[in-house]
Amino acid sequence: MADSNLYRHVHLRGLGVRSKNFTAPGGGGAKRRERVADRRLHAENLLSQVSDMRSLLDDFNEAQKANRVPSKFRGIPIAIEGRPAERLEVSKKQRSTTRGLKLLNVRRAPGSNEADEERNSIQCDRAVFFATRSMLKSLEEALHKYGEWEGGDAGIQDYDDDDDGSRSRPRNFWLFESSDTIREATLQDLWTDPLNRFPRRRTKHDWEVWLRPDLEQYFLRALNDSSIETVGNATVFVESIVRTVHAAAEELNQVLRASGAIVSLRSASSFASDFSEMPKVRRALALDAVAQRIVAPPADAPRVTVLDTGVKRTHPLLRPMLPGNRCFSADPTWDNADHNGHGTRMAGLAQYGDMDVLVSGTMPIIASTALESVVVNGPDSGVRVPARDAVRRAVDVVEADAATRVFCLAQTAAGESEKGVPTSTSSVVDDLAFGDGNRTRLFVVAVGNAPHHDDEPYQKADYDRRNIAFPVQSPAQSLNALAVGAVSLKRHGRGRLLAPVGDLAPTSRTSEGWPSFNEAVRFCKPDIVMEGGNFLIEDGDVFCRPSHNHMVLTTGINTPAEPFAYSGETSTATALASHLAAKLLARYPAMRMETVRALMANAADWTPAMLAHYRNARRELGRSSGACAQIISRFGWGVPNEERLFASAGNALTLVVEDKLQPYEMADGHIRLKEMKYFKLPWPTEILRSLRNTQVEMRCTLSYFVEPEPHAASRDRLDRYPSHRLKFEVKRFGESDASAKRRVNWAEPPDNLQNATDDGWLLGDRQRGSLIQDIWHGEAYKLAARDAISVSPVHGWWGEITSAERYDREVNFSLVVSIRTPEESGDLMAEVRNKIPATLLVEPIRAVT
Structure with missing residues (x-):
């Protein structure tokens, strides 16, 4: 962002106009x-x-x-x-x-x-x-x-x-x-994870059991009669209850017969850290000099809640950000101190970002965010807490204090499906993120790492295919979470790097390996990528090892002897993304969590290395949308640009629109889709027209949270997992407002739809997750006419489960629309600010200070 005129983003509420009636366009049936x-x-x-x-x-x-x-x-x-x-x-x-x-x-x-x-x-x-x-x-x-x-x-x-x-x-x-x-x-018929993971031995195993709520009491009675142990607490969803039990297959089969309550069986899970032994920090770092430069955050500063192995809060750089009364554990028998060092590393990253630049500076370190810690991956104490249960307990314990917070979950639910379908833990994350639909929560979640160990080192030959062979881990398939992968960005240091600069970090997982059934919902993960370090190719040209020169510097557990540590992989990337999200909330405290997530994706760019992959994929597949979907499944939308994330410029305008609509209504005893909203945007029309054929860019991002119904996936209805879905359509060049509305809503009066073109989109056939983005490139004069967006509902389970009585609820959503033009092309903000009624502004438009 080269323009020196920096502004706070334009933040609007109340811009959308409701339709009086709504009828979604129809479609054909299957043969x-x-x-x-x-x-x-x-x-x-x-x-x-x-x-x-x-x-x-x-x-x-x-x-x-x-x-x-x-x-x-x-x-x-x-x-x-x-x-x-x-x-x-x-x-x-x-x-x-x-x-x-x-x-x-x-x-x-x-x-x-x-x-x-x-x-x-x-x-x-x-x-x-x-x-x-x-x-x-x-x-x-x-x-x-x-x-x-x-x-x-x-x-x-x-x-x-x-x-x-x-x-x-x-x-x-x-x-x-x-x-x-x-x-x-049989029990195998009720098993919905891959069958090769079904327990085969006579011994007892942990089973995740999904139950019919109306029959749970009979299930518990059968467990008691068979002296079968339960693990952790029950997790309640709309049409199912999930429990973990420790039993042999024969015992569970008797409970099945005696209760009739079991809906499905899955692998049980708990949280696990992908902990790689990093080289020690060998250079001398003046810890006291850094600590003396810290200016503590204000009492109401947004917090990053680190859900991990605990944090060593006595570390001199963490103590001002993390008082003892903000350190918790998911189980009361666990110590809330860090039991293996992973959480302390994540806390340093979540608070400061990459400390490599910070420790070499001399200016005051003014903190705008703070920390919380909850142990969700407990010590080896014999007390087991299922991953889904640990997340819910963590949220309950910290929310006794009504603060603004971002949840950093750099842990993965070991044992759960990696096929992209909802699991108990990803569904709990979705449920907690949705909240009651008004007070939502932002979870920043790691996609997980491909395994490597000292006895099985990472091999050079694995790089091109290993990330596809190891799909995204739970709970990063959560629709509502911001899922983060890792990229290798650092250039300095000696040795032969495994990952090209700007390409996928060696162990970062992708969704390329998700099965084809995801076409039912067509969403990809990660959403974005952040720095995760790199590996060096060892002599002999076969094996690789982590390179400390290309890792990220953070706080270490071994103070005072070793107060700093190196960190890498997707957990590091996740903590860095949490750092950015919390800073964004500190800059814009009135923004909804849906908006923060949208801005993180809208400000992201593919690196040159990623763009090279895109061009290769486009040549192979012969179409832009397929190539784009493939690259998103590896890199998401790329690496967030911090300048664009926090501010607009004269030639790079970001409009943030927050609104709500009611997806459904009850009419004549049936639930039907109720309404759409139409947004006439404050648009820099004159500047865009004056630029004529100059190539410009528009990015549109729709972000909303859904209430999950996880059993829908087991019933082959992935499209009914979300409570509702939303989609956006942009007014086309050569199209009137009436035509733009009619194309989305057949209840609108007919209008002439001819001569309206919609070329220029990167995706076109957009993803169906709850974070939907597309990028348009074309001539400026065409963009001048594309000054409106519609948001309309798509069916989910709220429209089918009448007994849940969700049909009269409104849902929040956020639209982020950004325009990028060449430098010296005119001040877009100067034109736009005069078109916005003050009553719609969440805060006045002003320059960044």
Whole structure:
């Protein structure tokens, strides 16, 4: 940002105009595959299998009766397997409601592009249902009607997801048509993590058990009767409760039979630090001289809450930022001091950033932020706290003090899925970030590191493929969190570097290895990258080791002998990002957490090395959007530019728009989408027109938080994991405001849509996470006409689970729109500031001081 005229960002509320009515544009249905050759014979086979289930139900009924389960709740889990090479059709109604069979989970047969262990796990699609006696009877009746139906081929070529019998077809028609086998469900059928991780030994294991809330009491009674130990506290979601138990497979199978409560089983997790032994800081550093330069932060300064291994708060550089009454533990038996050094390193980074520049300076160190610490990765004391439970406890304990804070989670939930699907811990992070929809929380989370150890050193040949082979770890797939990867930026020092400058740090994980089912939601992680150090290639050209000259300097645990330490990898990058987020809140204390996250992405840029990857991918894939998505899955949106993050300039304007809308309403007994909002932006129209064909850039970022429903993912409804979704559309060149509204909202009056072009976008087909960004490049005169944005809702679980009564809630969102023009192109802010009513400004527009 070369322009010397620096301003505070334009921060607006109340700019959006609500639509009176809203109708989302429609779409087409999916095509059906091969039909059953002999429907009557197929029905007879399935009926015979259902009859076997009715016999087995007697055994389940006796066990549940002994456990005092009410008769209306007693039943048996059944597995329905699809026909080979065919998709098992489970309708949206079956996947989202409790009418009829209770759908527990769906496992799809892996595609050819997925890992070998997944391809070998199952050969066909499989769905697991819970069926009571009356449900099995209804299933048999529906199968009889299915076998007798003589509707022919007419009307069954297109699959329209209407499987409830409301048309001429029998109920469950498509489910029966695509089924091959109905049988008793096993523990492995209830296992929703990769099957190669299913416990195989007779010994006891930690299991993460997902339960039906209405049957939890019977589950707990069955546990007590079997003397099975629970670990940590229960975690409650909208339609499920999660508990961790320590049991053998045979014991858990008896609990399944006796309670009927288990929805799914997964790997249990706890937090783990990717702790790499770093070289010691060998140079002499004057600790006292640095400590004397510190000016303590004000009492109301934003805090970075370090969720880690604890912090050594007596360190001279940390003591002014971290009083003893702000050090906690997730479990009362754990000491809140740092038990291995990782948390102390993260605290120094979260407070000061890279201390390499700081220790060599002479000016006062004026602190605008402060620290908190919660031990979530406890010492090896025998007390275990599941990762999901530790995060919730940490938030509860610090929020006894109503301060502004950013949560720094540089830990990963070891043992949870790395496939990009929601886990218990990522769902808790989403739930806590959403809060009540008004008081939200910002979690800055590490994507995790590819493993390397002294006995298995990192190999040079691994660099190009290792980051794809090790996908992003939980909880960084959280939709609401700011997920951070690591990049190697430092140039100084000797030796041969493994990662080119500006490229991915050697161990930073990516989402390139996430399976293709993520096309259902199409989001990528990380969101941004920060410095994470580099490795040196050793003599012999095979092995590599961390390079201290390319790591980040921070506070160390061994004071006073070794008060400084080196740090690297994604935990370091995460702490550095938390540092920036807290400084942003210190600069703009009125900003929402959604806005802070949006600005971090909007201010990020790809390095030359990343751009080279993008150009190569574009040549290989032949399209910009595919190449862009691939690069985002490695680097996110790049490295935040601190100048642009904190201030606008004459030639680089940032508009921050905060607003809210109500996604749903109840009408005629049904929940439907309610409204969109249209934003006519204060736009530097005259300057842009005067620049004519000059190439300029616009970035649009939409950030909002969702309330999660994690069991939706097990039911093959990733699109119903979020409570709602939002999307944005920008007014096109050659388009009127009326046309721009009509294109998004069919309830608007028709208007002429011709001659409106939308080229120039980097993505176009945008990601569907809750942090959505796209970049437009083109001629300035075209940008002059693109002066409006619409934000509209997309369906989520709030629109389907009526009993939750979320249909009348409003949700906050943030829009960040930035314009970049060449230097000396005119002062964009000078034109814009005269177009903004003072009533919309959160704070006056003024120069940076």
